[in-house]
Amino acid sequence: MSDSKPTEKKPKYGPKLIADYVKRLPGKPGVYRMFDEFGTVLYVGKAKDLKKRVTAYTSYDRHPTRLRRMIRATTAMEFVITESETEALILEASLIKRLKPRYNILLRDDKSFPYILVRKDHPAAQVTKHRGARKIKGDYYGPFASAGAVNRTLDTLQRAFRLRNCSDSIYESRTRPCLQYQIKRCSAPCTGEISLEDYGNLIGDAEDFLCGKSDKLRQRLQGQMEAASKEMNFEKAAELRDRIRAMAQVSTKSGAANINPTTFSDADVIGMYNAGGQTCIQVFFFRAGQNWGNSSHFPRRSAEDTPEQIIEAFIAQFYTNKPVPKQVLLSHPPERIDLITDALSEKADRKIDVLIPQRGEKKKIVGQAVRNAEEALGRKMAETGAQAKLLKDVQDLFGMEDIPQRIEVYDNSHIQGTNAIGAFIVAGPEGFRKRDYRTFNIKDATVTPGDDFGMMREVLQRRFARLSKDPKLEWPDLVIIDGGKGQLSAVTETLEKLNVLGRITLVAIAKGPDRNAGRETFHMNGRDMFTLPMRTPALYYLQRLRDEAHRFAIGTHRARRKKSMIANPLDGIDGIGPGRKKALLSHFGSAKAVKGATVDDLASVEGVSQKLAQVIHDYFHE
Template sequence: MPDTLPPTPAKTGHDCIQGYLKSLDSSPGVYRMLDAESRVLYVGKAHNLKARVSNYARPSGHSRRIARMISETASMMFLTTRTETEALLLEQNLIKQLKPRYNVLLRDDKSFPNILVTKDHRFPQIRKHRGRKSVKGSYYGPFASAGAVNRTLNQLQKVFLLRNCSDAMYSSRTRPCLLYQIKRCAAPCTGEISEQDYAGLVADAERFLSGRSTKVQETLAAQMAEAAEAMEFERAAILRDRIKALTQVQTAQGINPRGVPEADVVALHMEGGQACVQVFFIRANQNWGNKDFYPRVAEAEASEVLQAFLGQFYDGKQPPRRLILSHPIDDPDLMAEALSQKAGRKVAIDVPKRGEKAELVAGAARNARESLARKMAETATQGRLLRGLAEAFGLDSPPQRVEVYDNSHIQGTNAVGGMIVAGPDGFEKSAYRKFNIKGEDLTPGDDFGMMTEVLTRRLSRLIKEDPDRQSGSWPDLLLIDGGPGQVSAVQKVLEELGVPDIAMVGVAKGIDRDAGKEEFHRPGQRPFALRHNDPVLYFIQRLRDEAHRFAIGTHRAKRAKSMSANPLDDVPGVGGARKRALLAHFGSAKAVTRANLSDLKAVDGISDALAETIYDFFHAG
């Protein structure tokens, strides 16, 4: 059913909500509460829309958060669904899209890495994989971080000797690489191991990653004994080293529950209006790492926070067979049904009180408590630095969003601009942006022109997407890498776009470009410096260095891409197969660009029409 939006009542709060009851029935669905500016305040789901909305129409009995939300409500929107499970899934999807102010919101929702054993090659490769599972192979995970994957892969290479090189590198080898020499690879690329024996290593690795490591160890131990008895002492030593490496993998995992083959352990700790959710990934009876999250809790209860976290966390991820929670949630049966529907198999939800599962939860809860304490200490420090920034630059209040800009290029080539963002929670890396400099009329190396282009594009987009400055994406302070020239250029952009009220400071290197002697430039004011040991100065240096690191990294990536670019990539109608045919015929892309029409027509798979297209592409004008 499409969204229904009755005429907006003139009243707000309880009276406004009361006006919708006549048009509602007992269907399940999702509701949205909007303020007078039609901004979404809250998204909720209901088994019975009329009953749920009637609760909001009552003038009393609400928490402070809900009472505030009701008082701001000027209109509502409704969407009915066939089942409450559909409503739950839709609710979490809308929360992630709209980010309403009064909902619990998961702010860090990145994908997690897996270990991939490829299956599209005679000699499978083992490697880290993140993102869509589009490559043919077996996936094992998720792991909490790239570091957890890398540590495990490092040990698995010692145990199972599987290759991690790309197929292109594999096919180009004429002798074993260094990994073979240090006993990290069986070197199938040069025939040092048979296909059958390599397949046995792959099978052992997959048994281990599936939780059947005992069988692997028993097999290796038996093989070592046989080798020793046959006086093949070198082979026995190799097998001994593999068993030792396998034991190290298991020891490094830390928590290895015997009775929990596959689960996510999710523990919540709340304190001082903030929350930390700690997630431990248990797969194949092994701990594959843990990660902490800091959702925006909006004064919610623990049960609501944890339920909202689960709905948003698994919105784009495959849930495990079991979730082990520290707190009960509002609708455990409904959440289990929704996650089971998403996974295509049963997903169980437990809140254990004793036994091994309770011990796992206690460990995760301890980590959540300690992580939140560190986070709150860091936030307090960050708050002091932001207050110091406001005092140093004469701002009315501590900035909640600081944007720092830097450019990077080599004599004007592959020029990019970088923007990093910092706020009360530190660096906000999901908000970082890169800008490929597009201005064709810029003089190579024109830093003022590049800064003008970057700020014009950034602020123009903000003006278009959020003219009322309600999204939290507008900067309170701009820090520009440069002196009076850059400051003048940016000030001109701010005035032309009609936003001269945004505070802006240029950070120049100062005398001899030494760190600690920075000069700060503001429009219409004399430059000044901070004392050498001022914590605010160190903070500004960290901000500038992070912007420089980001801009340099972006520039290097762009330069590497341009150096490896193939002129044939941009020719219409030339895909991978035809590109290979042209390169095989002419020997290089450069030779293709110089070829005459008759030679192009002689290439297998290149029609006369396509040959003319290729010729015209390189000889036009």
């Protein structure tokens, strides 16, 4: 008989598992992640001392119910040691933004903001709106809170400085000035109405205006206007007068708050308002002494989160992909204002001031941001109150543990199997999430044209295979498919093979007799089919979801079908781009004539070599 002690098994989940990790943790700054049994990230946190911070999770009874649920669900943890707490904060914000953990304060409606781009890769610089990566050579001004704020400023720049906004191809093809020149919105460098040197001076004036040097610019233009008037050049004086007026108008149309500061030039003003367990954060963008608009944000939070925690999490996530201005003015102090200041300064590579104004103009503008946040939250709560009740009805109807936060509704569209596509739409507490809509071109050659079961299998297989591989993607709580028992069986089989069926609630909605809305039948695994009483809010809501999925799917299908109908036979030939296609059609008059041409005839077209002519001929005469 062996007297050796049995090997101690590693706990599988919960406080004991976390205590096991604590034994090996150092007392250093870092970031930790908590995972559930499916490998989904539950929470991302930072710590000045990882050992102390993670040890707190082992005191299970001291935490509120929500965090107890998170601790119970934890089956694994990962840790990253950092050089400093500041580095940990930056990494934490980046991971939260990318992974979207369920238990973190999350900036759900974050987006990229538009900029004004002055392109410098052309002799006559183009001024245009830009959103996304800054890959184009030129100077970027912003951010602006909305496309509307950019458009208003661009309108001012065109009227004040007569800058071109046309594409390079249009610029090169002009032989006479366009309408923009006639209505005095462009100086027409394309046709030489203004020299490139003088046009460059206009660009310089516009950039001075965008940089906040408008007072000096205005004084200079006023001097030029007076000089032109004295010289009896009244047309020139009138042009300068119009430019000054256009510049002055930006002060009254630059943002929702109608405020242009005098005590600072570059700052973001962040005001927060909490009510009813929800939060709205309003951000005003001030650049070059001008208000460039404001935006509303509604971060996801729990009832236990304090205002200090909310605003700290918001700031850290908000600036992960945005430039930081010289000053950030806040309505509420973060938990660690010194930590936030260091993190923003490190990101911007210069000193950033994070302030909570107590008096004067800055205090007044912060108060304006808070009032805007209060009004925006009031509107949001009025809109989402009914939505929350509907989602609670859906939870009860389908026997779900929690109110669904993400609903995906799937549908297919085709005509006798041609141009077949699958699609899904997304809805949640905030309504339809149209940025998350997706379509799928049916690719499986084994799917018989018109086979709805096969199409649905392919779409769900591709969708959930990708979800399983990419932890950054958000999983649905409820999946609704348009169809009956057959579609439900096909999808169930697919999800079982992927081992993901237990993670979602799956429902099929079959149309009523004669496609009669209001008499739909619902199918779920392990439950008899059922119907809902007519004119109930939950039924109307589910009908809206199904109809939206149908609208999206058939709209995408029609667009694809229309594109295929107007496709040119030359599009499928390797080596034939837009230029050669245009040359061939101009030479022969039609694609049919190209098809009937000899190799020598094809080679006579400019840009078509003897070798390419043979390729074209072989394409039509295999």
